[in-house]
Amino acid sequence: MASMTQPDSLPGGELTARNLLQQTHGRVTPARVGVLGILLNANAALSHQEIEQTALRQGLSADRVTLYRALDWLVEQGLAHKIAGADRTWRYNAQAGIPHQHAHFHCKQCEQVFCLENLQPTLLFGLPDGYQIDEVELNLQGSCPDCRNRNAS
């Protein structure tokens, strides 16, 4: 708590991360603050690798395993969620206010994964009898806005 001059404007959403963490029953550690900050600040779902690299770039050095554990813990606490990508790696994101049921968009050009909110539950028809559906996961692939603009040079 040294020198809180600027109330709420740290790079990486450090403060927000701290606040969120203090509302849990777990310990507020550098790894957790760092990871959650990175996730909050990202506009796409990040892989473990991407998180590790971003952390390093920010001067936060943490062991691979620690990151995995911090991520799992964040998911447990409901502060982040985990997406199974088509490349068989997990991706994590912590965008607030995203409902449980939403779609993921995988850009084939930049390989980033975005969470699409406001994508209302899809209307299905022709569903075979006898299947009881508990969860719906909708994955889209294509080009994200940035890449489309980049192409339309």
Added chain:
Amino acid sequence: MASMTQPDSLPGGELTARNLLQQTHGRVTPARVGVLGILLNANAALSHQEIEQTALRQGLSADRVTLYRALDWLVEQGLAHKIAGADRTWRYNAQAGIPHQHAHFHCKQCEQVFCLENLQPTLLFGLPDGYQIDEVELNLQGSCPDCRNRNAS
């Protein structure tokens, strides 16, 4: 081609597999015939492990790597397709007449994955601007008919 007494009724769809393979430009090998037969005969998408075990049970002994390569090749030829599961394993299936765009149903009880055809392209609304969608992947989770019946003892 020894003794073709029964025209078209082998266990495992061996003949169908052979026929399909002969229409490709590749070689018809025991591994490919066996794997494709297994896939054709299955009513769910199979993991590499399940395929290996089934193969062994049928007396077809092939190296793990050979199975992987046979599967990849079948996918290349369009005779099978590959699903990325949430458990980071690939699953393969070869059900004929399934359109490119269809849904996968993962049963949480028996852990099997079924391909749902006839599940018409979903109607989306609220899709953010700027995203160009090339592929739609719809994954459902819940209980399959068999498991539901089993529960309703």
Added chain:
DNA sequence: AACTAAATGCAATACAGTTGCAAAATATTG
């Protein structure tokens, strides 16, 4: 039967993720 290109088997490797345990750090208590 001989030949050639393709497929196989084996060993080694890559890579994401997990586990066990001692050392360090956090939060709590006196």
Added chain:
DNA sequence: CAATATTTTGCAACTGTATTGCATTTAGTT
């Protein structure tokens, strides 16, 4: 504020799926 109890971290070793290199074998052809 120091002692303490508990959680978290780092390191090393380990899973398990999938891939690669290369010598050997095999399918299809001439």
